[in-house]
Amino acid sequence: MKKIAIIGSGNIGLSLARGLVKADYARAEEITLTRRNLSHLDAYAAEGFVVSADNVAAVASAEVVILAVLPQQLNHVLNEIIPQVKSGHLFISVISGVSCAAIKARLGAGIQVIRAMPNTAIAIGQSMTCIASDHASSENLADVIRMFETVGAVVKINEELMTSATALCACGTAFFLRAIRAASQGGVEIGFHADEALKMAVQTAKGAADLLLLHQTHPESEIDKVTSPKGCTIAGLNEMEHNGFSSSLIKGIKLSAEKAGSLYTKE
Ligand SMILES: NC(=O)C1=CN([C@@H]2O[C@H](COP(=O)(O)OP(=O)(O)OC[C@H]3O[C@@H](n4cnc5c(N)ncnc54)[C@H](OP(=O)(O)O)[C@@H]3O)[C@@H](O)[C@H]2O)C=CC1
C-alpha cells in the first residue's frame, strides 16, 4: 500500500482518513496527518495514525500527498514542501476553487495533480466524490477513482465543473442537514418531543433518498405517490413552494458555487 500524507488534517482531512481506514483501504500507520496544532490530533495518534506538524517530512515519507488545507492556506504550504516534491509523488487536492494548473504552477509542470471533491460522509463510506484532472496519467486517475470508490460514490467530471460540484455535493451535506433540522423543528411544533422528531425526520429523509437510489426514479414520480388528491401532502408542499422552498435551495447552491470559485488568490 502506498504511504499517504494528509496535509491539513481538519474536518475533511480527518473524515477522509477515518473513511479510508474504515474501508480497509489503508492502515492508520500508513497515513500521516499534519496540522500546526497537534493537540487536536491526540485521539488519532491513539488510533495509530502518524501525526506531525512537519509538512516537509510528511511529504518526504509519502507517495500520495493529499492537500486539505483552506484555499487561503495553500500557497504557504506549497512553498514549504517544494524542496521535497519528487516526480513520483501523486498529489490529490480536495481544496475548493484551486485548479490543477495553479498547483502545478508552484510544484512543477511534471507533477501529477488530481482534484477530488468529497463530502464529510466520507468518514462513513457514504461520500459523493467528484474527481477531475487535467493531464494526470490514466493509471493515476484510475488509482484515485478506486481510492474514493472505497468510501462512497464517484463521478469523474470536467475540471471547470469542480466549483459546481463543491456546492452541490460538499456544501450539499450541510444543506440537506439543515432541511432535516427544519423538518424536525416542524415536528416539535405539531406535538413530538425534539429527540423523537429528529429521529423521525432523519429516517424519513433516508427513506426518501433510498427510494431514488434503489428505484432509480425522478423525485417527482416518488412525490406523485405521496400526494393524495385533495390531501395534506400537496397542501403542505404547495405552501412550502409559495414560500420559496425550491427557489431558495437553487439560489443557495448558485451562490455557494460562485463563492467556491473565488476562495483562492494566486498571490
Ligand atoms: N469541510 C468539508 O466538508 C469540505 C472541505 N473541502 C475543502 O477542504 C479544505 C479544508 O476544509 P476543512 O477541513 O473544512 O477546513 P479545516 O479548517 O477544518 O481544516 C484545515 C486544516 O488545515 C490545517 N492547517 C492550516 N495550515 C496548515 C499548515 N501550514 N500545515 C498543516 N496544516 C495546516 C488546520 O489546522 P491547524 O490550524 O492546526 O494547522 C486545519 O485543521 C478546504 O480547502 C475546503 O474547501 C472540500 C470538500 C468538503
Ligand SMILES: O=C(O)[C@@H]1CCC=N1
Ligand atoms: O465551506 C467550505 O468552503 C467548504 C468547501 C465545501 C464544504 N466546505
